[in-house]
Amino acid sequence: MPAEASSLIPPALDQLREHPEAAPEEVPGLLDRLTQVPDPRDPRGVRHALVGVLALAACAVLAGATSLLAVGEWIADAPPHVLEKGLSCRIRGSSGCELTAG
Numbered sequence: 001m002p003a004e005a006s007s008l009i010p011p012a013l014d015q016l017r018e019h020p021e022a023a024p025e026e027v028p029g030l031l032d033r034l035t036q037v038p039d040p041r042d043p044r045g046v047r048h049a050l051v052g053v054l055a056l057a058a059c060a061v062l063a064g065a066t067s068l069l070a071v072g073e074w075i076a077d078a079p080p081h082v083l084e085k086g087l088s089c090r091i092r093g094s095s096g097c098e099l100t101a102g
Contacts, residue, residue: 031055056083 031051039050060074 030058034058 034051034054037050037054039046041050056075056078057071059078060071063074065071065074
């Protein structure tokens with residue numbers, strides 16, 4: 001018996017196909033959707049907003065990262081102007097970035 005596929009991409013595409021009549025302004029942006037993801041982390045250990053972590057990880061995967069190590073490397077190597085302009089991310093010294101809406 002073959003193993004069941006673990007990718008969530010086919011079900012996501014099926015959902016998109018169910019609503020082909022949606023106008024672009026009716027479809028929320030990625031950051032809007034990511035802000036809806038509940039943060040399961042203990043607030044005492046949080047350094048970065050979850051939306052920022054998820055957005056940077058999504059960008060890294062879209063750029064070709066296929067592992068957590070590759071995601072971390074992509075984020076570490078991303079030029080500040082990409083983080084600041086492309087993701088509305090403010091650089092805060094060596095502590096990383098803070099993602100802001102807009």
